[in-house]
Amino acid sequence: MSSELLKISGVSKSFPGVKALSDMQLELRGGEVLALVGENGAGKSTLMKLLSGIYVPDEGRFVVDGEPVVIGGTKHAQELGISIIHQEFNLMPDLTVAQNIYIGREPRIGGIFLSETAMNRKAQFLFDKININLNPKQRVGELTVAKQQMVEIAKALSYKSKILIMDEPTAALNDAEVATLHDLIRNFIKPTTGVIYISHRMDELKAISNRITVIRDGQYIDTVDTATTTMPEVITLMVGREISGEQRPVAAPSSSETVLKVSGLSTKELLKDVSFDLKRGEILGFAGLMGAGRTEVARAIVGADKMSAGTVELNGKAVAMSNPAVAADLGVGYLSEDRKHLGLMLERDVKDNIALSSLKRFSKLGFLNNPAMKAASEEYVATLRIKTPSIAQAAKNLSGGNQQKIVIAKWLVRDCDILIFDEPTRGIDVGAKEEIYALLNQLAATGKSIIMISSELPEVLRMSHRIAVMAEGRIAGFLASAEATQENIMELATRTAAGARTTETPAGVQG
Numbered sequence: 001m002s003s004e005l006l007k008i009s010g011v012s013k014s015f016p017g018v019k020a021l022s023d024m025q026l027e028l029r030g031g032e033v034l035a036l037v038g039e040n041g042a043g044k045s046t047l048m049k050l051l052s053g054i055y056v057p058d059e060g061r062f063v064v065d066g067e068p069v070v071i072g073g074t075k076h077a078q079e080l081g082i083s084i085i086h087q088e089f090n091l092m093p094d095l096t097v098a099q100n101i102y103i104g105r106e107p108r109i110g111g112i113f114l115s116e117t118a119m120n121r122k123a124q125f126l127f128d129k130i131n132i133n134l135n136p137k138q139r140v141g142e143l144t145v146a147k148q149q150m151v152e153i154a155k156a157l158s159y160k161s162k163i164l165i166m167d168e169p170t171a172a173l174n175d176a177e178v179a180t181l182h183d184l185i186r187n188f189i190k191p192t193t194g195v196i197y198i199s200h201r202m203d204e205l206k207a208i209s210n211r212i213t214v215i216r217d218g219q220y221i222d223t224v225d226t227a228t229t230t231m232p233e234v235i236t237l238m239v240g241r242e243i244s245g246e247q248r249p250v251a252a253p254s255s256s257e258t259v260l261k262v263s264g265l266s267t268k269e270l271l272k273d274v275s276f277d278l279k280r281g282e283i284l285g286f287a288g289l290m291g292a293g294r295t296e297v298a299r300a301i302v303g304a305d306k307m308s309a310g311t312v313e314l315n316g317k318a319v320a321m322s323n324p325a326v327a328a329d330l331g332v333g334y335l336s337e338d339r340k341h342l343g344l345m346l347e348r349d350v351k352d353n354i355a356l357s358s359l360k361r362f363s364k365l366g367f368l369n370n371p372a373m374k375a376a377s378e379e380y381v382a383t384l385r386i387k388t389p390s391i392a393q394a395a396k397n398l399s400g401g402n403q404q405k406i407v408i409a410k411w412l413v414r415d416c417d418i419l420i421f422d423e424p425t426r427g428i429d430v431g432a433k434e435e436i437y438a439l440l441n442q443l444a445a446t447g448k449s450i451i452m453i454s455s456e457l458p459e460v461l462r463m464s465h466r467i468a469v470m471a472e473g474r475i476a477g478f479l480a481s482a483e484a485t486q487e488n489i490m491e492l493a494t495r496t497a498a499g500a501r502t503t504e505t506p507a508g509v510q511g
């Protein structure tokens with residue numbers, strides 16, 4: 001591990017109104033995993049898009065394997081041995097898994113006829129080799145976010161790459177899947193290959209990286225050896241200040257008034273007899289293994305999925321929420337885990353994304369109060385530190401984490417009494433996470449009630465007054481904040497209906 005695989009220097013890139021990168025540098029050695037970290041909007045994805053030929057730099061030198069190169073486009077980047085797994089998926093939902101992987105380079109019989117069978121076989125061979133559990137013939141649109149991520153990874157590995165770029169590959173994965181991915185990377189690494197790895201999950205940097213390059217506001221800050229650096233040191237480099245994370249939630253809700261009561265909720269597919277209360281001012285966390293039914297509970301409550309049995313009461317009155325729009329009108333907001341498809345209007349600007357779903361609040365006698373919409377948007381752009389040149393910027397031009405902040409802002413403006421947040425901090429940097437936690441605590445203190453589903457157990461532990469642990473579509477038990485630990489959450493999460501423990505490994509625990 002010493003040869004220089006890639007050297008970037010003096011790189012600049014601007015977009016209208018935004019200097020995304022200036023005088024950026026980076027060096028990747030053969031045989032290493034180099035983590036690239038920085039706050040939301042720091043320029044990580046932009047740098048990787050330059051490297052993979054998607055954007056053209058304004059300035060800069062790129063040296064691959066000792067040879068200066070001008071990367072002419074995505075095909076050229078692939079020829080140079082550079083592959084990228086994007087933060088936002090580029091898959092075609094109507095095609096199969098194998099078609100997505102081999103699109104444009106399908107195996108052909110006699111060089112002419114496309115052979116679906118050969119392609120599926122080739123895909124299966126690849127999955128076996130890299131130990132990924134995927135069905136080549138399945139339509140990608142039917143896959144979970146985690147499985148789609150696996151397709152992206154398989155696709156990148158199907159090229160003979162020397163340099164593999166992974167832009168937040170684990171944002172949608174659970175701990176067991178993260179471990180599988182790390183194994184994949186260790187298998188991929190040879191003295192002649194290297195990986196650039198972008199992640200906001202500080203805990204995994206220690207596990208997978210050799211060195212860490214930190215960037216801030218489009219500028220290079222430093223590169224450190226992972227083994228001799230602590231994560232708080234890395235975070236301080238990232239955000240330019242220290243972050244003190246409190247470990248436990250704010251004081252328990254003072255009210256014992258039940259605002260939401262779910263009784264005997266069942267669905268055809270998964271949920272069985274789910275019952276719980278949510279108090280005014282309470283943050284109720286939902287923990288459980290992947291597939292335990294946390295998202296399904298949220299979806300059934302707001303009418304995104306059909307209930308086969310059960311009742312939902314709001315403030316003591318039975319209600320029927322036939323879809324998420326009706327739910328929101330009744331004061332129940334649902335922030336979906338699927339930001340790209342359900343949460344954002346990518347072509348619309350920041351202001352519309354934040355304010356349009358709260359039209360009632362901003363219209364009087366049929367007239368839109370545009371200044372009020374602007375003011376509310378400006379306020380949340382400031383509070384959540386959304387990095388954008390203005391509120392007139394199209395949402396698609398914002399970085400991944402800043403798009404997520406917009407979805408959160410949208411629900412905060414909507415001013416619901418009950419908020420159901422499914423993976424709210426996915427892709428959000430450590431500093432901004434703290435700000436979002438503070439905001440949620442503030443909301444709870446003013447009497448709003450929050451259900452928080454998160455795949456990061458430390459997050460559930462630190463935010464929740466109470467934790468509902470799900471297993472196999474049921475609620476296995478509740479834990480009060482003071483008594484909850486990773487261990488007893490896991491004990492409940494792996495309990496089957498019969499009371500026995502499942503064989504699921506502890507690493508698979510999800511919050």
Ligand SMILES: Nc1ncnc2c1ncn2[C@@H]1O[C@H](COP(=O)(O)OP(=O)(O)OP(=O)(O)O)[C@@H](O)[C@H]1O
Binds near residue numbers: 015039399
């Ligand atoms: N196509 C574009 N048009 C305009 N601005 C852009 C475009 N792409 C990126 N930007 C801006 O460049 C800056 C850097 O964005 P980038 O996506 O590289 O951030 P990032 O470090 O990957 O952040 P995150 O952690 O949120 O993914 C941001 O301010 C972003 O809004």
Ligand SMILES: [Mg+2]
Binds near residue numbers: 167400
């Ligand atoms: Mg990014």
